[in-house]
Amino acid sequence: MSGLVNALLIVAVVVVVIVRQFRARPVNTGRRWWLLPAVLAVVALREPAILDAHHRTESALLLGTELLVGLGMGAAWAWTTKIWTEPDGVVWTKSTKASGMVWLGGLLLRVGLFALGAALGVHQDSSALMLGLAILLGVRSGILVWRAQSLHTAPSAGGPARAYRDGMARVTRKEGV
Incomplete structure (x- = not known):
């Protein structure tokens, strides 16, 4: 796949994921939550230019750092997401303001990594970003x-489970499902 197609795919996935996660929605624990991250990882790993042939060490270090950022961001996003059970037994989830800060921090880290790679003269392919996104989504979905x-x-599964810095347990209005 070309870099432009990869970039468009990344932007589309990020937009869809972010828009969906900031709305209250039910969590379906039986569905294949790992499918989208697996598809993104396969598409990213099929690209031969994931590592720069002229700067292998620097490129591998940047890729490893990108994967660590994805891992940390996925875990932070999952733990800053509010999750609760409604009286009918359905588990709901909604990202919080802290989740938005996680996204902002991750974006800034990725811009910094790109700038570092550019300063080192490393050719950076969008497949590394796609692999980082796959890790992020996989970790977040798995934890959720x-x-x-x-x-x-849980024996008292009825109240909201608190997210990081969630001051009050509020019932969030269910949006169109």
Whole structure:
């Protein structure tokens, strides 16, 4: 796939994911939550230019750092997401303001990594960013499914599970499903 197609795919996935996650929506623990991250990872790993042939070490270090950023950002996003159980037993989720800050921080880290790579003269392909996004989405989805399943098995699974810096347990209006 060309770099432009990869970039458009990344932008489309990010927009869809962010818009969906800042709306209250039910968590389906039985669905294939790993499918989108797996597809993104396969598409990214099929690209031969994921590492710069002329700067292998620097390129591998930047890729490793990108994957660590994706791992940390996915975990932080999952733990800053509010998750609760409604009286009908359905587990709901909604990203918080802290989740938005996680996205902003991750974006700034990625811009910094790109600038560092450019300063080192490393050719940076969009497949590294796509692989980082796959890691981010996989970690976030995995943690959210695990949190949702723990609410199903908790004896008092009825109230909202608090997210980081969530001052009050509020019921969020359900939006169109």
